Amino acid sequence: MTVSTWAPLRRNAFRALWLAQFASNIGTWAQTVGAQWLMGDLGGTALQVALVQTATTLPVFLLVVPFGALGDILDRRQVLISGQVLMLAGAGGLMLLAGTGRATPVSLLGLLSLMAIGQALSMPSFQAIQPELVSREEIPQAALLNGVNMNVGRAIGPALGGLLIALAGPEATFAFNTVSFFGVLIVLTRWKRPSDHRPLGAEHITTAMRTGARYVASSPLFRRVLTRLTLFIVFGSGLWALLPAIARGPLRLDASGYGVLLGSVGAGAIGGAFVVPKLLQRMSKNRMVLFATFVYAGATSTAVLTQSFALVIVAMLLTGACWIATLSTFNATAQVLLPAWTRARALAYYQLILMGGQALGAVVWGAIADAYSLKVAMIVPAVAMVVLALAATRWLPLNDRPLDISPATYWEAPPEITDTAAGPVLVTVEWPVAPENEDAFIDAMQRVGRARRRTGATMWGLFRDTEQPGTFLETFTVATWQEHLRQHVERGTVVDQQNQDTARALAKGPAHVRHLLFAEPTKPD
Known part of the structure; x- marks a missing residue:
């Protein structure tokens, strides 16, 4: 069945956030024009005018990766709200400084950088919540609509910014952008997002x-x-x-x-x-x-x-x-x-x-x-x-x-270890394989190995036993016992389970698993 381009807009949460984000995108592009114009009014040099673009992009480039990690370990709705509050504070500060004639090139660049930090905080989490707002089948249409949102904002915003500057000065673009953030904040605060499943904590x-x-x-x-x-x-x-x-x-x-x-x-x-x-x-x-x-x-x-x-x-x-x-x-x-x-x-x-x-x-x-x-x-x-x-x-x-990347718990329960910070952990899995299946087993285990590394393994290898033909030893290390527990209960997916089941089907018996903790030397008296 073909999914309509506009199907995601039938979902209340996606539609409300899309409309609020549309106003915010227009405000952002209008403000860009206002900031460049204000820098010229303040007597900024060519370098300072160029730094307006740097102030709006460099913090995003530097911070988007750690802030993406925050989006996975904290509640994404709260992360998004925090990012929007930072951008609101930056736009509001620009509005007040420009409106009272107290803006300087340094304060302009500083507040633009603050807004860019908020953008870096919001961007990964905004992308990550899309599958929570629409069905899996509607994700391509949601991506299309979000792209349209950004590009139409890019087209309308600069023209609106020029009009606002002509009518009321650069501070009008900052005021419009400030108001636009309230819409996004209202939608986010009203959104009832399900809590994340983190049995082992953040x-x-x-x-x-x-x-x-x-x-x-x-x-x-x-x-x-x-x-x-x-x-x-x-x-x-x-x-x-x-x-x-x-x-x-x-x-x-x-x-x-x-x-x-x-x-x-x-x-x-x-x-x-x-x-x-x-x-x-x-x-x-x-x-x-x-x-x-x-x-x-x-x-x-x-x-x-x-x-x-x-x-x-x-x-x-x-x-x-x-x-x-x-x-x-x-x-x-x-x-x-x-x-x-x-x-x-x-x-x-x-x-x-x-x-x-x-x-x-x-x-x-x-x-x-x-x-x-x-x-x-x-x-x-x-x-x-x-x-x-x-x-x-x-x-x-x-x-x-x-x-199928939905969560799946398919590993056998590990031993109970009280010190979850202990490590590194070495896991060995002994696989008995019939000679006629060896080549297929080695190929299947490459996919298993990638799954081990994706979910937390720092090293992975597959070895053939020279003394016991038909015996393979899989080894992988994990930084801590806590990380290994996350492999067991939080990070597995159905497709990972399918890959492991393929390898198990090629073995001629059950695999033998051992868990080893790094043996630290005794400290001298």
Whole structure:
């Protein structure tokens, strides 16, 4: 059965948060214009004007990973509320300082940085709660609608910001943004989110960060999404950095003309929300992303190959549709691959690449535009995108198989140890395997090994016994007994259980498990 593009909006919690976030996105983009304008009014240098962008992105880049871990060890609703409160405080402070004439370049940058910290705190948890707001089948549509939300806000916000500045000054943009955060806070405080299942309590932040990094490193399907995202973002982000230069240069447009281009991108994103589900009925995710990349590359190249304003508007419509199609597909694929216990910390790496890739792409393609020309800076990455997309579709295909990542407890109960901080822990599993099954067993155990590492193992290995033919010894180490208990009761999934069942079916008898604790030497008197 085909799921409607707008199906997630029928769910009360998703609809309320989506509408509140839409107002907030518009306010954020309007405030960006207001902050840049205010810095100019304050006599800021070119460097200080440029630092406005740095203040809004650098804290996100630096903090999104640890804050993603917080989203997994604390209640995500409270994390989101805390992030929104920080952003509200920053916007309110800017409104008061600008309104009373007490703003300075330093205070402006400081409050923008405070808001960026709030954004870093909110982003991973916001992505992680999407499967809690909609059904699994509606996740691709939810990702599409969230992408539309952001892109339409990007189109409307700057135009609204310019209008507010003309009518009442930069402080009006800060006031609008301040009010927009109240809507999100009201929705979050009224949302009755089910409590998290943590039988062993919350993890320590450093442990959670290490576990998140280990999960990403041991999840090939999720790493493919991150790699594909990197290739698309780095080579496709030049448009956002260079579109103002294209508008002012070859097209000779004024501010209103530039606004029309931005509006065309937003309109294209809305159109993409209708088109993408229909395309996915006719082609796989991999073919759809490849098709969207081809069209995106052609559209961005068109922007510098013609001086026809009408033709560039068409190109921007296609650009918006393809941008939303590609990123929403990556985002939805990532979300359905991640179990709830690690979703926020893993998606933090997604956000890290999304933000960092755009920043890197802007610098690289901006420098090439200065050194050579706008045409070179747009056409070279477009060609590279097409070549890399063809290679990635073949060698790094996105997962199209449904995976059951719901929680599952399938390990036998471990021995009772009172000192849960003891460790490292060495676990050995002796597997008896018939000779005709050995090759298949070794292949099956590679998937088991990745599951061990994803759930907490720091090292894993499979060894063949030279003295007892048909005997294999699996070994893995875990930092502490507490971490091993989490493997048992909190982190297993149905797909992990299925992989272990496959290995067990190839064994000719039950496996023998042993748990060993590191033997610390006795301290001298």
